[in-house]
Amino acid sequence: MTGETTDADVVRPRRGRPKQEGLAERRREQIVQSAYHVFAANGYESTTISDVARHAGVGQGTVYRYFESKREILDHVFDYAAGQFVGVIMTDDLMTPIDSLDEFSDRLVDIAKRMAATLEEQPDLLKLILVEASAADAELNARMLGLEGFLAEAIANVMQDGQEKGWVRAEVDTAMYSHYVIALVMPGVRHAILGTLTPTVSDRFATATVGILAAALRVPEATAS
Amino acid sequence: MTGETTDADVVRPRRGRPKQEGLAERRREQIVQSAYHVFAANGYESTTISDVARHAGVGQGTVYRYFESKREILDHVFDYAAGQFVGVIMTDDLMTPIDSLDEFSDRLVDIAKRMAATLEEQPDLLKLILVEASAADAELNARMLGLEGFLAEAIANVMQDGQEKGWVRAEVDTAMYSHYVIALVMPGVRHAILGTLTPTVSDRFATATVGILAAALRVPEATAS
Amino acid sequence: MTGETTDADVVRPRRGRPKQEGLAERRREQIVQSAYHVFAANGYESTTISDVARHAGVGQGTVYRYFESKREILDHVFDYAAGQFVGVIMTDDLMTPIDSLDEFSDRLVDIAKRMAATLEEQPDLLKLILVEASAADAELNARMLGLEGFLAEAIANVMQDGQEKGWVRAEVDTAMYSHYVIALVMPGVRHAILGTLTPTVSDRFATATVGILAAALRVPEATAS
């Protein structure tokens, strides 16, 4: 109120506990990751905030300092999981052009391997994306579809490029087939989620997936001719 | 559990009028069907017993005369939905032998059409089987996989027969591919669940599915050589 | 119970526990009264639903079978208290015409006595109306003012009648004074609320209230002369 406060009072130069920039973000991540695990383990509805807090090693109240509601946490968990998922698939080498069906197959197998590896470490990743997301909520479901659409789009581009380059049959409905590429990965993915994936079985899945895809896309051997 | 509870009350061994033997069964079905609808509409967790009872036109207490718990109802709902689902697919003509890839394709398209029709009437059918079942519970999830395995088995048989008859490539890993047949149906199914299935789109899905499958199974044109 | 339940099922003739018409209303009253007591004793905010339920001798869940929320209970409690309050004041004899200031005073004293008696039995009555209502909520506050306005209106009517009949000074602003009649009752009321009202003190309040009012309304002595 009065002027004679020497200088301070107005500038309020770092008084009190320093605000620890970044703490908030770290806490959010910490909580989201914990939520990710317990949601995946028990399902969203069956998980209590208490569970999340305990797993994160914080009090329940703390959770609410960083998220408005349980539902908001799920949103972030989905983003987190989707981010990881996409991260596994979308690597730089994905962007390099593909010039033959074999390359495409290799690339797919590559991705599949990476995914398998990731899923081995984080078996919950897809359960969360696939199951919890669809069960939770129409809105989240839509976002999941968005993610799928995004992937399909990328795949469709590759296939179109392949058509131009001649290693994909011209008749292929790329917009459709892209979704089928994803669908063809699912059987393997599901087993991975369930944890029943020995290397042998994994190979069979890879072979089958690639075999079917190759057959579907391959330009008919200029038979006879 | 078993009958010998002195005075019964549990089994009520036909004393007096046998009552309508089927009455109890009818009530159960009535409740299961109601639960099926409301579970599919709102999800298992978000549905209250009250909702089920109201939809069934009975009191909540009555529900508990026929089912031990909410969870048990879900079991039965799953069975109900699975039964309907299988019923659509497993018709007599499925049992008739298949002698060519075209026949196989036709048969698939046939099934797909029947499924599409069913889903149009009962859009919740698959949502329940696919989404609610997996979200609810490990045990139910296992049963869902069992159902899938059962279907895959049937398909594998057909394909093996096809190999013997020569209209399926010998290299095909039938045990695996059968799962992929199911996987290839999924993109269309998902759209059906979401209700975004115009006839045109439906056709594209059918063409794609059958196209891919045919390519995958087809015996290479007597490459002559 | 009725004989021929042969087919019925449509008419559903009193099956199950008879719905006990009136039970709901009784329970509501029971809960409202309990709430009335505990709210008055501890204040609305400091009272828990558990308190209300315990006082009513029911489970907390039961409370929510009859009221949507704690706030809704308060509404009903207010109505209940206001009803009782008005009931004490608005008796038949209040409607009989008044022909002199003395009669008016007597009538007021009468009401005051009845109120004092009521307050002795239910010391919380006014605390609830006056204090809790105003503290709780703008809306409830408005309703309280409405009640006051209603009373004032009645009093104003009597005074206007008195002006016509000549026992109230013509200069009196009846619309205003009516509120003051209520205001003049308040000192006594407050003491009653606080429970510090011996008969002697009560008399002094009555005398003072009536004395002031009489002086305010009285037509100047036989101005004639």
Added chain:
Amino acid sequence: MTGETTDADVVRPRRGRPKQEGLAERRREQIVQSAYHVFAANGYESTTISDVARHAGVGQGTVYRYFESKREILDHVFDYAAGQFVGVIMTDDLMTPIDSLDEFSDRLVDIAKRMAATLEEQPDLLKLILVEASAADAELNARMLGLEGFLAEAIANVMQDGQEKGWVRAEVDTAMYSHYVIALVMPGVRHAILGTLTPTVSDRFATATVGILAAALRVPEATAS
């Protein structure tokens, strides 16, 4: 931190710079005033310490350096409000003797005007004293009554003096009537609290209040005689 926490730390007996002795007191006032505003705006129970701190422009923790508990703040807020309230009424000129009923009336109108002016600036003042105080707590309620008693006492003195000087009827029970003076101010006050006080209405209130009071106190015109 510092080693010599021996005893000090609490009193901090002027070591080094005496600090600004009044600083603590200023902080307290600052917080009390903020609390006063938010309590009045939202009610005591609905206000959080966070609200108070934010309004005061300090951290929540800081609040607890100056007050033991939320409740203690309310105490001080009450004192603050009461102090302001009394300050408006108890001015020097109040102490000057009063020699006639007219003077008394004038004085009352004067006070009323000052109060009206104050309430216009600080509409929350009385809401806090009247409503929040009574709702919060028996102890605070008692203090409120104490305040009222204090005012009544002062008024009673004036009236007694008036009796001696002859401008107040001898029959007047001054100890009682003093409370009624306050009561008669209430209708106007309430409207002021509610903010529904146009100048016209204000005049009517003033006229009515003074009119009633004058009638009640006035020595009967030594009629005839």
Added chain:
DNA sequence: CATGAATGAGGCTTCATTCAT
């Protein structure tokens, strides 16, 4: 001193399940 992060007790509310009629 000041601060904001952390916390856990506790409140309101929902709902699966039991039970008297």
Added chain:
DNA sequence: AATGAATGAAGCCTCATTCAT
């Protein structure tokens, strides 16, 4: 057999208060 009333456990969320920095 059927019903709806009753219940209490449990969940989400708020917030007064404590404490490390």
